[in-house]
Amino acid sequence: MTRQSYAPEIRIIRLMCTGRADLAFVYRAFQKGADGVIIGGCWPGECHYVTEGNYDALANLLIGQKLMQKVGVNPARLRLEWISAAEGSRFAEIMSDFAEQLRRLGPLGEGEGIAPADLELKLTTLSRLVPWVKLVEREKLRAPQKTEDAYRAYYASAEVNRLFAELFDDKLAVGQILALLQNNPLSTREISTRLGLAPAVVFRHMNDTSRQGLVRFDSDRMCYTLA
Numbered sequence: 001m002t003r004q005s006y007a008p009e010i011r012i013i014r015l016m017c018t019g020r021a022d023l024a025f026v027y028r029a030f031q032k033g034a035d036g037v038i039i040g041g042c043w044p045g046e047c048h049y050v051t052e053g054n055y056d057a058l059a060n061l062l063i064g065q066k067l068m069q070k071v072g073v074n075p076a077r078l079r080l081e082w083i084s085a086a087e088g089s090r091f092a093e094i095m096s097d098f099a100e101q102l103r104r105l106g107p108l109g110e111g112e113g114i115a116p117a118d119l120e121l122k123l124t125t126l127s128r129l130v131p132w133v134k135l136v137e138r139e140k141l142r143a144p145q146k147t148e149d150a151y152r153a154y155y156a157s158a159e160v161n162r163l164f165a166e167l168f169d170d171k172l173a174v175g176q177i178l179a180l181l182q183n184n185p186l187s188t189r190e191i192s193t194r195l196g197l198a199p200a201v202v203f204r205h206m207n208d209t210s211r212q213g214l215v216r217f218d219s220d221r222m223c224y225t226l227a
Contacts, residue, residue: 008035008102010095018042018080019053023064026078027127031120036077036102040091043082044148054082055146062155063133063141066164070172071122072112074105118194125175129168136167173197174205178214178226185218185225 011029018041029037039061041054057080065075081094105111109119140163143154154160176195180186188206192199206224209215216227 006103006107008099008107009033010035010099010102011037012040012095017047017049017051017053018057019049019051019055021057021060022130023060023133024127024130026060026064027123027130030073030077030108031123031127033108035105035108036079036098038079038081038095038098040081040083043084044146046084052146055143055151058148058151059137059141059143059155062151063137066155067126067129067133067168067172070164070168071126071176072114073108073119073122074112076101076105077108121176121179124179125172128175128179129171132171140167170205173201174209177202177205178209181215181224181226185221185223187223191224 011034018039021039021041026037026039039057041057042048044052044054047054061078061080065078068075068078079098083091083094109116112119114122141155141160143151173195177191180191180194186194188199188202191197191206192202195202206215206217210217210224213227215224217223218225
């Protein structure tokens with residue numbers, strides 16, 4: 001099957017308010033086989049509620065895309081579009097365009113060159129990270145102004161990129177290590193090879209998680225296992 005001939009699976013998230021479009025919904029859709037997820041929301045300034053939830057949806061999109069990029073999943077697979085209930089023809093055009101975009105990208109995982117087992121590992125890690133994402137978004141990742149341009153500029157800034165590395169890099173690595181150890185005990189070298197992390201980085205994470213009581217070292221088999 002060629003990329004041109006395959007029909008991508010698309011999940012549409014449309015709620016009473018897009019502010020309720022939790023990242024957990026997005027990552028669950030990818031785990032269940034979606035090649036792309038699109039969130040459709042009211043235009044900024046036209047929110048039906050006082051919460052202006054479409055800006056929450058925009059923040060979720062931009063954070064979700066950055067996290068996907070960090071684990072090697074193409075962020076273009078997650079998309080947000082402003083579509084009012086009266087814009088049926090615009091909705092049809094957007095969906096056709098998104099389907100064509102996904103066709104060019106290829107099936108999820110295959111298009112990125114990620115093996116199915118590794119893809120599941122990455123998506124599981126992202127899903128488990130969502131509660132932490134919600135916490136730090138409220139406390140440390142709030143855009144200074146409620147305009148679309150301000151949100152996009154803020155989340156693309158060097159300061160937010162620095163914060164992202166500080167807040168998420170270690171948690172993403174540890175999350176993938178713990179998910180990996182659910183299947184089999186592994187040595188530092190095996191973990192390093194599987195995840196593409198430097199052995200010194202893996203060793204540091206194993207020391208930290210051992211002190212936290214999450215993993216233990218099996219001296220008989222010379223490998224780490226879940227505690």
